[in-house]
Amino acid sequence: MRQQLGYDDIKAAAERIAGHVRPVAVAPAEGPGATGLTGSTGSTGSTGSTEGAELWLALEYLQHTGSFKARGAQNFLRAHREGGTLPDAGVTIASGGNAGMACAWAALRQGVRATVFLPANAPQVKIARLRSYGADVRLVGTEYAEALAACEEFAATSGALASHAYDHPLIAAGAGTLMEEIHARLPGLDTVLVAVGGGGLFAGVATAARQHGIRAVAVEPEHSRALHAALAAGRPVDVTVDSVAGDSLGARRATALAVDAARPEEGGTGALSVLVPDEAVVRARRELWEDRRILVEHGAATALAALLTDDGAPDDGTTGTAYGYRPADGEKVCVVLCGANTDPAAV
Structure with a gap:
């Protein structure tokens, strides 16, 4: 049976995790020199501009465990605790790092074990944090898909509850609570920019955003x-991953929940999907540090990179491919900075 995600799921998640996650803080990002957003040079060498738009940053990297993933993990485990389906064998998850940390953190608070499978090339800072939460860390392969296969086998033989980094309605609904908080803090918001890996955050945020x-x-x-x-294929498909942000946005396949959330409703418009080059991601991360002393992962900087990428970049032959995002004059835009589990020395 195909899993579904609705706005009611996000409202239920917000009630379930209230008081167990940190409310998101927002900060203005407009003005000359603010993270290079006015008069920035795009990937084509031309100059784009966000001048005239009202820009905000959602500082979700301040969340427990350093990323938005804490929301979904709390919702997932608390829902299973409420339903009496949280086994003595604990919970297991495959993750590039952030989802594993969130799962281990939430499991610690529920008093159950967490066994986390990661690719062997996961950042050491994430492995160390996982172990600090008491997780049993197991390194398998070099890609998320390999860690996931090992996790699934472990769940089948151990009886542990299998969680997922992004492909589950409870996980996506928990992530969607972020949009509820942003909406409450920024009345009149027009647009929210979200980095996408497997699409759990996007599925939740887009579902709540559409409601508002x-x-x-x-x-x-x-x-x-x-x-x-x-979106181009009309269904989830496998892709090759080769990006500086691959440690956190390196899912080979997006969740169907995100595909559904992006589709337009009858008579309406759907979400917009855009791409950015790695150079813009690196630059966005560096400028956040240099201008504001905000240190985030490349994955989190990807959302901001859309404003540093000229939307006239050449199409690579993929139908409907668009690069970057240029806000309209007067548009109120919020960029989600979703995670900060990174090595400060690598900026």
Whole structure:
């Protein structure tokens, strides 16, 4: 049976995790020199501009465990605890790092074990944090898909509850609570920009954004485009991952929940899917640090990179491919900075 995600699921998640996650903080990002957003040079060498738009940053990297993933993990485990389906064998998950940390953190608070499978090339900072939460860390392969296969086998033989980094309604609904908080803090918001890996955050945010008449923009590295490819194909498909943001946005396949959330309703418009080059991602991350002393992962900087990428970049032959996002004059835009589990020395 195909899983579904609705706005009621997000409202239920918001009630379930209230008081167990940190409310998101927002900060203005407009003005000359603010993270290079006015008069920035795009990937084509021409100059784009966000001048005239009202720009905000959602500082979700301040969340427990350093990313938005804490929301979904809390919702997932608390829902299973409420339903009496949280086994003594604990919970297991495959993750590039952030989802595993969130799962381990939430499991610690529920008093159950967490066994986390990661690719062997996962950042050491994430592995260390996982172990600090008491997780049993198992390194398998070099891609998320290999860690996931090992996790599924472990769940089948151990009886542990299998969680997922992004492909589950409870996980996506928990992530969607972020949009509820952004909407409450920024009345009149027009657009929200969200980085996409497997699409759990986007599925939740886009579902809630649609309820409030806010446009959701999915931003992906051009060489890690699971959602973009799925939208072109009309269904989730496998893609090759080769991006500087691959450690957190490196899913080979997007969740169907994200594909559904991006589709237009009858008589309406759907979410927008755009790509950005790695150079823009690196630049966005560097400028956040240099201008504001905000240190985030390349994955989190990907959302901001859309505003540093000229929307006239050449099409690579993929139908409907668009690069970057240029807000209209007077448009109120919020960029989600979703995670900060990174090595400060690598900026």
